[in-house]
Amino acid sequence: MNASASIQDATGNQDRQKLCEERAAKLARAYGGLDGLDLLTPMIEKEFPGRIALSSSFGTEAAVLLDLVAQVDPATPVIFLDTGKLFEETYNYLALLSNHLGLTGVRTISPDPLRLQESDPNGNLWESDPDTCCHIRKVEPLERALTDFDAWITGRKQYHGDLRLNLEPIEAVDGFVKINPLVNWSHEKIQAIFSERKLPQHPLVARGYPSIGCYHCTREVAEGEGLRTGRWEGEEKTECGIHRASWASGR
Secondary structure, three states, X not given: OOHHHHHHHOOOHXXXXXXXXXXXXXXXXXXXOOOHHHHHHHHHHHHOOOOEXXXXXXXXXXXXXXXXXXXXXXXXXXXXXXXXXXXXXXXXXXXXXXXXXXXXXXXXXXXXXXXXXXXXXXXXXXXXOHHHHHHHHHHHXXXXXXXXXXXXXXXXXXXXXXXXXXXXXXEEEOOEEEEOOOOOOOHHHHHHHHHHOOOOOOOOXXXXXXXXXXXXXXXXXXXXXXXXXXXXXXXXXXXXXXXXXXXXXXX
16 A cells, blocks of 8 residues: 555544645655656656645636646546636637646535535625635535545645745645645746746736635736735635645545
């Protein structure tokens, strides 16, 4: 049994998290100084073959990480969370970018209809309880989608600020090894890659959206405002919750 498989086979959340932490520490010693393609290649091909997935919102910066993954293996599973409240432009971008990069492993995951009927029958839960809205529409579906994987690739970056300031390239979180290959990349480097690789931009970028989520909870950002200022305006909320879930503790 290889080390990555043992994470999935562990009985109990505490056992899984312990194995995950041990695995992440070992990987950090071996690969912690790498980023981008140099980090992704061994994770996908050697360390977690068939057991690693990328979660992507197909947002404003998503193309860069998706392009890197496609260079390693275009069949790598890509989990796209369809909350049912995304911009039409995001769905169009999903189709455009998947075709452009030759991605063959995109999986569109939707919320449980019964959960929506029970907790958000009128579709306006975002107005009164955005945290629970995100939990039902994103956290729970992602938990189901990640069941068959041991490692999870994310596009989070330190320059986004707030809870992301102290991110590491390799983490052990909620029973998964999380790989953050762009953690130290700057906005300028991301834009340079868009140009070098001739990657199509999300159509809402030109309209002043530097960060894009559900249409009810996303607005344009004025010059001088922070990257994620347009998300959940008027709320203390800064994250949708998928990177703060506590699946390993039974939540």
